[in-house]
Amino acid sequence: EIVLTQSPATLSLSPGERATLSCRASQSVSSYLAWYQQKPGQAPRLLIYDASNRATGIPARFSGSGSGTDFTLTISSLEPEDFAVYYCQQRTLFGGGTKVEIK
Amino acid sequence: EVQLVESGGGLVQPGGSLRLSCAASGFTFSSYWMSWVRQAPGKGLEWVANIKQDGSEKYYVDSVKGRFTISRDNAKNSLYLQMNSLRAEDTAVYYCARDMRTKGAFDIWGQGTMVTVSS
Numbered sequence: 402e403i404v405l406t407q408s409p410a411t412l413s414l415s416p417g418e419r420a421t422l423s424c425r426a427s428q429s430v431s432s433y434l435a436w437y438q439q440k441p442g443q444a445p446r447l448l449i450y451d452a453s454n455r456a457t458g459i460p461a462r463f464s465g466s467g468s469g470t471d472f473t474l475t476i477s478s479l480e481p482e483d484f485a486v487y488y489c490q491q492r493t494l495f496g497g498g499t500k501v502e503i504k
Numbered sequence: 505e506v507q508l509v510e511s512g513g514g515l516v517q518p519g520g521s522l523r524l525s526c527a528a529s530g531f532t533f534s535s536y537w538m539s540w541v542r543q544a545p546g547k548g549l550e551w552v553a554n555i556k557q558d559g560s561e562k563y564y565v566d567s568v569k570g571r572f573t574i575s576r577d578n579a580k581n582s583l584y585l586q587m588n589s590l591r592a593e594d595t596a597v598y599y600c601a602r603d604m605r606t607k608g609a610f611d612i613w614g615q616g617t618m619v620t621v622s623s
Contacts, residue, residue, distance in 0.1 A: 433608035450609035
């Protein structure tokens with residue numbers, strides 16, 4: 402069974418800084434990897450699919466990369482609205498999440 | 505506007521039953537796989553079940569097999585989750601989500617409906 406491990410669990414950064422989130426799969430998942438953003442009290446929102454494709458309406462500061470077992474979500478310059486929890490997902494599996502909080 | 509709206513959540517005793525509904529609008533519902541995803545209070549996301557466009561294929565996470573049944577009515581643009589033999593560990597917000605099967609992602613989500621299993 403594939404396991405998705407996200408790191409770090411919490412990322413403390415300031416607005417304007419670059420955020421780098423990691424998702425590691427226990428075995429190769431090709432490029433079928435998606436990223437979601439979730440804010441308190443809201444449903445998740447799809448950011449990235451197929452590892453590197455931005456979903457409709459997602460700002461260019463969000464980018465995804467990787468293949469096989471190692472994937473990265475990068476937020477080039479954090480905006481105040483980007484502080485949230487981020488999940489990676491492969492098929493029916495979700496990672497445990499990374500919380501991006503204000504430093 | 506593409507939209508999913510869940511309903512049917514509430515408080516139920518252990519061993520009880522509940523039926524969740526999800527009303528779809530703004531897209532051709534019958535063209536998409538659909539899924540239910542849940543989130544226990546303060547926890548991460550867990551996929552629960554999905555169903556093919558015509559209802560001919562259904563899959564479940566192991567923890568709900570034999571207790572939950574996913575179904576759909578394409579004429580009513582609606583998705584359902586019948587939950588029986590509910591347990592405390594089923595307490596969660598339940599989201600319906602459009603399943604981009606070919607892309608391996610869920611691109612549209614409802615706002616969620618809360619299910620609480622407690623005596």
